[in-house]
Amino acid sequence: MRRRLLPLICVTGTLVSACGTLPGTxxxxxxxxxxxxxxxxxxxxxxxxxxxxxxxxxxxxxxxxxxxxxxxxxxxxxxxxxxxxxxxxxxxxxxxxxxxxxxxxxxxxxxxxxxxxxxxxxxxxxxxxxxxxxxxxxxxxxxxNRVVVYRKDLFAQAGIARPPRTRDEWLADTEKLNTGDTQGIYLAGQDWYTLSGFIWDEGGDLARKVDDYQWKGALDTPEALRGMDFYRRLQSLGDGPKDADEEHPPQAGVFAGGKVAQIVAVPGLAQSILERNPALKGKLGFFPVPGPTASRPGAVFxxxxxxxxxxxxxxxxxxxxxxxxxxxxxxxxxxxxxxxxxxxxxxxxxxxxxxxxxxxxxxxxAHGRATPNTPQWADVEADNPIKQYMSRVLNGADPATEARRASRKITEALTPDL
The missing domain is CATH 3.40.190.10 (Periplasmic binding protein-like II)
Known part of the structure; x- marks a missing residue:
């Protein structure tokens, strides 16, 4: 911190003013x-x-x-x-x-x-x-941060009396909702912000600091792999594209089509949904992303x-x-x-x-997190290997192999030029 210099002041009664200047002028x-x-x-x-x-x-x-x-x-x-x-x-x-x-x-x-x-x-x-x-x-x-935006009417029709509070409840409820031409959830395959929360809940991370100068990709840890496995199971209960993120196509438009029970998004997206489909007014609800147990909600970016x-x-x-x-x-x-x-x-x-x-x-x-605290993280997002990793796993590739590949790329991107 640079040195802070106190200005020269004069005190007259209870008034403080610059020396030689009348108060208020x-x-x-x-x-x-x-x-x-x-x-x-x-x-x-x-x-x-x-x-x-x-x-x-x-x-x-x-x-x-x-x-x-x-x-x-x-x-x-x-x-x-x-x-x-x-x-x-x-x-x-x-x-x-x-x-x-x-x-x-x-x-x-x-x-x-x-x-x-x-x-x-x-x-x-x-x-x-x-x-x-x-x-x-x-x-x-x-x-x-993201929450679950859901259709109250579709939940009621499926006999779901209240929003889920644990991951297991969330999967079970989503499976009930995923019937006929209704998607239980629309979750794009490359929504890596949502994946991050699942990884953090398992005790994993996207990357970990090795020393004062070096970070290492951590998608290949057992904890991170468990987070990806939950993402895979949840994503399968809908028709979200495996090779695109939540903006391709914009998920607000997909949800507004009326055949989706849930999405993971910021609450403000509800306004865009209602603009596209005013008939959904009064039918939308919100709940925190569930965590592994009911004692606390899931971690979110x-x-x-x-x-x-x-x-x-x-x-x-x-x-x-x-x-x-x-x-x-x-x-x-x-x-x-x-x-x-x-x-x-x-x-x-x-x-x-x-x-x-x-x-x-x-x-x-209250349980939110952010991306790894390093100036080089922008280099990771520039050619995001996490998205590529997710798509490959959702398309059937071996998770451990792909996680090691993505972790190496993250490590390379986070290695500063010394």
Whole structure:
């Protein structure tokens, strides 16, 4: 962390002002904030800005919306900018934080995290990718993850009184639903995010850290193979394509066709389903992905955003004030309610309990995970060997052989050029 310099101040009574300047007359300092398109509504940002500026008389917010397309290169350029014109706070995808923390380009926010922001209550799927060693660079803002979106009417017709709570119940119920021209579940063969959860539930992982510099692919461990076997059994209870992911074709369109009992997706996909088939209004329900036992739901990949502060910010105190406000219980809860997100802390889950889909998502998020915390993970996803592995196994290839092949490719992709 770069040294923080306290500004010279004068104190008169209870008022603090710049020396030689009358209270209330000093100019506001502008804090530039980059937020991603769609993360927060215009009304939310208007309300937040008014509240923040009213309680921080010396600061003014300049919030600029960014597109996700091309954002990695744009953020990297901003982090290298020492001119003073770069942003002071940046929203980044939670799994992108290792890309930006590499090379010491982000401010270390460990002290604030422990002292002021309650890091022990953060969702693990947001907090872990923002961490490097014992240092915290990414501050959790909001989360979203997959749940099971299901047809309440089809469940009732099959005699299923309540959603399943264990994997065994889920398989049994899905088999009942998979009858006639109705698919018990539509699960694309390359939905590797969903597979990841099953692997984590078994105690496995996609890759494991060997030492300070090296990661090794771990799909060939017994735990990961058990996760893949469950995926294979579940996927067989429907007609999902074995050689494509959930966007090819988009599963919202398939579900809207009316012949599918379940999909694994973020709850927001229900809106797209209803737009395609309004007749399903009132028939959709949500439940957390079941785990091996009823004592806790299944692990899920947690997506979402963290907030980071560039090392070259002109005023780290001002930047952290913005981060602290945006991620505070008040405004994080307000954002979750406004945008149907999961708040950044497990203790705030009750704030979204009134909305069925978001409530199911929050239950899963408490046990969420993220992809391996290494800058090289993007290289794995560029030519994703996990997808290839899944398709080969679902098409009848030997799981152990294919897992070893995929693990070698993951290891190669994660090996940095030293």
């Amino acid at each position: 000093q100019p506001r300092e502008t804090v530039t904030v980059w937020l991603m398109k769609g993360s927060a509504s215009a009304d939310f940002l208007k309300r937040f800005t008014a509240d923040f500026e009213s309680t921080h008389k010396d600061l003014r917010l300049d919030i600029r919306t960014q597109d996700w397309t091309g954002i990695v290169a744009k953020v990297r350029k901003a982090l290298a900018d020492t001119s003073g014109d770069a942003p002071d706070v940046i929203e980044v995808g939670n799994t992108q934080v290792p890309l930006y923390a590499d090379g010491g380009r982000l401010a270390d926010l460990t002290l604030e995290s422990m002292r002021d922001w309650g890091k022990d209550k953060w969702l693990p799927g947001l907090a872990e990718p923002g961490k490097e060693g014992n240092q915290q660079y990414g501050i959790p803002w909001y989360a979203a 947690t997506g979402g955003s963290d907030l980071v502060v560039p090392q070259h910010t002109g005023d780290q105190f001002a930047a952290t004030a913005v981060v602290g406000a945006l991620t505070s219980a008040k405004w994080d809860t307000e954002l979750a309610r406004t945008m149907n997100y999961v708040p950044n802390k497990t203790t705030l889950a009750g704030a979204v309990s009134g909305e069925e889909g978001v409530a199911a998502m929050a239950v899963g998020a």
